Amino acid sequence: MASNVGKKLINSKERCVDESLEGTAASHPGLRLLSGHRVMVREDVASVRAAGKVTLLSGGGSGHEPAHAGYIGAGMLTGAIAGSVFTSPPPADILAAIRAVGQGNPAGTLLIVKNYTGDRLNFGMSLERARSEGLHVDMLVVGEDCALTSHDKTAGRRGLAGTVFIHKIAGALAEQGRSLEDIVKVASQAASQMGTIGISLSPCSVPGSGPSFQLQQDEFELGLGIHGEAGCRRQKVGTLVFCHVDVVLFPTYT
Incomplete structure (x- = not known):
């Protein structure tokens, strides 16, 4: 009987996410992995913090490449957190990313999160922990899916491809030196006016x-x-x- 398992160009399901991240870091000199975490950040993150610019983080389950590490760079994300395939990243990795881009930066850090229950829970817990450590952090949840209009059985409208526009809008404002509060206001307004399916x-x-x-x-x-x-x-x-x-x-x- 023929196998019903899809063929994929990976060495093993256990290491596929880690090897993908390692390959991304190796082929892009401007990126580096945080040791012990599935977290990718800009190589020049220290200079971003020193410039007093808001840092931006996003992330979620793997399997959506180039999301999320592929959106790191000037005018976009400062870092990204990768979960297992289709699984939200754990709070420990999210908190490590917040510390890496947010410590020593009074301008603050914005978490851009797609509207899925696991992501909201794990990023939310990490945000509260980071705030308890004195870090200036806020979170924007993106849910622009036109297919869902009810909250009865779901967390609401899911975050889809429109999240990339929020990365770019927030990234451009951060590059201009706008405040965290201004970035949240503008990006939230843009997210509320989007719709994808x-x-x-x-x-x-x-x-x-x-x-x-x-x-x-x-x-x-x-x-x-x-x-x-x-x-x-x-x-x-x-x-x-x-x-x-x-x-x-x-x-x-x-």
Whole structure:
């Protein structure tokens, strides 16, 4: 009988996240890994702190590459925390990242978190611990998924690809030397005006496991989450309709 486990270019499911991070650090001289943690930061993080600029952190489950380490750099994130595949990073790693970018920086640190229960819990606990150590930290939760409008069975609208725009907006403001309070205000307003939706033509799978759900060859699922969470509708593939859409992402802020 043929195996139902998807083929992947990895050495082992146990080390796939660590090897991915090690490879990213080795191929990008501007990044470095924190020893003992699945945390990637800018190599020049000390100069960012010394300049008195707000530092930005994001993260979440792995398996969404280039998220999240791929968004580190000038005008973007200062660091990123990686969990296991489709799993929120543990508070210990998040706290280590906050200390690495936030200690000695009165300007503060912003945590940009996608709206999933595990991420909100773990980043929230780490934020409270960091504050108890005297660090200036705030958190922005992004949930722009148009497929969900009710909080009855979920944490609310999930964080999807729109989170990347928040990385860029907050990163640009931080680069300008804006305060943590200003960055939170502007980025929150931008996040509240965004809407995205996911679509899948095939199921996903965690390394070492089979597909997390089934789709027929002539079906697609609309509104699914980034970890394969159920969408709002499953339907037959039809005729594509192409149209031109003028999009205004956000107004100009001053």
